[in-house]
Amino acid sequence: MVRKPATLKDVAALANVSRATAARALNSYGYVGGETAQKVQAAAEKLGYRGNRLAQALRSGQLPIVGCILGDIQNPFFARIAHDIEVLARECGHNLVIGSSEEELAQEISLLASLRSLSIRGFIVAPTSQGNNAHLQGLIDEDVPLVLIDRVAEGVDCDSVVVDNEGGARKAVEYLIGMGHNRIGLLQDDMRIFTSRERRSGYRSALAAAGIAADDRMVAVSQSTVEHAVDATIRLFSQKSPPTSLFTVDSLMTQGALLAFRSMGVSIPHDVSLIGFDDFNLATFTDPQITVVSQPVSEIGRAAARVLFERLAGKDGAPQKIRFETKLIVRGSVSRRSVI
């Protein structure tokens, strides 16, 4: 029952022509007699011939696969992006290899090396690290198309798709300040991560503009998972004089903060005000609904894929740096606080 897939040789034999002719007939290039072409088509049909993409790739040097290295597919933000990229890739006749760096530079590097040895055509990467991006520069040096997504990497000059993190964070914090808050907490993930740095920078600049001194006790750092965020929030709010409001840098952390507040019996927005970066499905179900800075998630993956496939199609030119705006969506998780 174990029959090997048919090869071009088989097709050629069945059609009584040479491999070269069979190839011409199937890929329609060069001169092929009409009748011959038919014979070959028929033979291919009968054998269920379906070219070996590996062999084709060996010859052409390129496998019709694009690689995608993200922080974590479990994060709905990245899941959405991965999905959109996959859809576009399929439309372009490519498949998608996914790797998760788990925010470890070493992992990212080894994953990339492993994918490169596959002669993959192009990459979309959400780089983990700030500096140390020789592995990414290496791609560029060898003219392998690379699109950075969600984050840019220092000193790596290539296409990128990001959002206005700093501006979004600033809007959020300015809104809190405008509502009378001055003890504003920040729940962020690791400083190695670009978005985390930018969002913190927006947080800081909003504070500075309002003349509020930065205070490290107002800042908690955790990994970007619901569980870690719960712990970090509890720690942050167990201090003697905790923040009166909290800005969280992504939706998983927002959810973690929500769960933490519930477990601590802290009421939102009565006891603490909350505002998150990145919208999420249940943000409007919770009571109160959660005020967030939203980013156009559905655009990001598509934009990155579009740029990548343009490059694969041979488009030259200066790197495209796409940056989407963010939007403050006011709901009910922030309350006005009379200044004391």
Add this chain to the structure above:
Amino acid sequence: MVRKPATLKDVAALANVSRATAARALNSYGYVGGETAQKVQAAAEKLGYRGNRLAQALRSGQLPIVGCILGDIQNPFFARIAHDIEVLARECGHNLVIGSSEEELAQEISLLASLRSLSIRGFIVAPTSQGNNAHLQGLIDEDVPLVLIDRVAEGVDCDSVVVDNEGGARKAVEYLIGMGHNRIGLLQDDMRIFTSRERRSGYRSALAAAGIAADDRMVAVSQSTVEHAVDATIRLFSQKSPPTSLFTVDSLMTQGALLAFRSMGVSIPHDVSLIGFDDFNLATFTDPQITVVSQPVSEIGRAAARVLFERLAGKDGAPQKIRFETKLIVRGSVSRRSVI
């Protein structure tokens, strides 16, 4: 600046040996002189040689990649599974290609064909369809390892990892009945989908056991996304005599139902009781917390990957049919109803 990656030939030339010897030195097989081996290693090192996996694969007939076709990576259930598979694959020196069938059989078939032409080593598939599984049978006929996940396909005899859908659904509905409900709604996705059928079957058998007649007006069908579930729920509860309780077959639909109830001003559990299949992060944050039937999501992907890699390692034997138990987690979204 564009230097091609070094090939074995380059290494051999630099080390002044033949390609064969270089290969032997690098892969340590056959006889190689100690000194020669060193020279080759050094040359490889200097050139940054890193074998072309494509060429290796063409020769061996197999690319160290496993394919994974799921319904939708955006579903946190599948995202979790994909993540776990990716981690295990990496440990086994493989990469992961992901495709989304979007619950379309045609898509699943074409995706599988496209991945097969890559000479991928094995597959993990969540089959969309009930019958019509010739494409899956084709894999088995050619001895390509295949593990079905979350769902099994009729007439396809291979490894599989599923949960006790029927039992889980029965537990949920029995619990509702025990709480005095007899107008029990079901929000399910397409009947083509295995889990949907099984969970409905559990729903039906619980009703039947309690002597409650099945009523099609109590059943709503929608795609498995939050948005579609919102609409379906609203339709279901806009009838003259709507259900007094609802069982939803997955977490996205549960979230959709929650949003729908909120928008309709229906209070849980006062007006309507709700119980969902598959737990989710915010289930304990909502007010009330949501009662669910949980499945061991973190086990499923890992189990499937483990089985797949055992097969890839050459393990023979009868198909493994793994089936995990589900667990009813009682929280606060179901209220006792006095029988009228």
Add this chain to the structure above:
DNA sequence: AATATATGTGAGATCGATCTCACATCGTCT
């Protein structure tokens, strides 16, 4: 000393598809 065995190495075939080149066979134009 002669044969057997262990140890190293290289030439060339192979995987499957593609592409260049050479060689046909037509028709057409001067």
Add this chain to the structure above:
DNA sequence: AGACGATGTGAGATCGATCTCACATATATT
């Protein structure tokens, strides 16, 4: 009639790694 272009086709090289086979040496055994 001879020549040139258009049209069709096949032989063989190529992509890069691997593996078989043949051929060397060196060491061991009788």
